[in-house]
Amino acid sequence: AQSVAQPEDQVKVAEGNPLTVKCTYSVSGNPYLFWYVQYPNRGLQFLLKYITGDNLVKGSYGFEAEFNKSQTSFHLKKPSALVSDSALYFCAVRDHTGGGNKLTFGTGTQLKVEL
Amino acid sequence: KAGVTQTPRYLIKTRGQQVTLSCSPISGHRSVSWYQQTPGQGLQFLFEYFSETQRNKGNFPGRFSGRQFSNSRSEMNVSTLELGDSALYLCASSSQPGQSTDTQYFGPGTRLTVL
Numbered sequence: 001a002q003s004v005a006q007p008e009d010q011v012k013v014a015e016g017n018p019l020t021v022k023c024t025y026s027v028s029g030n031p032y033l034f035w036y037v038q039y040p041n042r043g044l045q046f047l048l049k050y051i052t053g054d055n056l057v058k059g060s061y062g063f064e065a066e067f068n069k070s071q072t073s074f075h076l077k078k079p080s081a082l083v084s085d086s087a088l089y090f091c092a093v094r095d096h097t098g099g100g101n102k103l104t105f106g107t108g109t110q111l112k113v114e115l
Numbered sequence: 116k117a118g119v120t121q122t123p124r125y126l127i128k129t130r131g132q133q134v135t136l137s138c139s140p141i142s143g144h145r146s147v148s149w150y151q152q153t154p155g156q157g158l159q160f161l162f163e164y165f166s167e168t169q170r171n172k173g174n175f176p177g178r179f180s181g182r183q184f185s186n187s188r189s190e191m192n193v194s195t196l197e198l199g200d201s202a203l204y205l206c207a208s209s210s211q212p213g214q215s216t217d218t219q220y221f222g223p224g225t226r227l228t229v230l
């Protein structure tokens with residue numbers, strides 16, 4: 001079974017500082033990995049994905065993620081955090097066996113950016 | 116392009132009743148997936164539809180069902196509601212399910228409260 005783990009329930013960072021939200025994965029075959037963000041009372045917004053190719057993936061709102069095959073990690077990063085980045089972040093892996101489209105999500109990491 | 120729309124946004128029901136939630140995908144998207152989000156269980160996959168056919172189903176009881184119409188709009192139904200069915204129900208659509216580059220885009224969700 002494919003899975004992702006987000007080891008931190010909460011991450012706090014000061015505005016202007018770099019942020020990292022961690023994700024590790026366990027898959028058979030090639031991993032298709034995603035990051036989504038959820039603001040209060042809203043659905044999930046797609047940030048970025050890794051399918052293949054460059055290990056550094058750039059996404060929306062200045063976010064990027066680094067894919068590391070040897071460490072089975074896909075950490076989300078941003079060079080300079082904003083207060084408006086405060087939200088719930090989910091890492092996900094897509095189970096594409098048999099042509100399926102099911103996403104399996106991590107437990108989420110609450111990011112708090114403080115002034 | 117308009118995003119994924121879900122109706123209603125909020126719903127209050129009592130135990131034993133049934134409920135129907137609706138999802139309209141992004142124009143041109145033919146795949147619709149449903150997810151349940153609860154504080155205790157996180158985000159869990161319910162089912163996926165493509166071209167009016169259920170392609171994949173999560174580990175939920177038979178009280179949870181869905182369908183997709185020829186215009187790709189989808190509905191999910193929960194019968195004999197239980198308190199534990201209180202959740203945010205999220206719908207996601209995509210254009211190329213099974214393709215490596217495919218991305219699911221989520222709607223704002225329907226908040227179901229069972230009293």
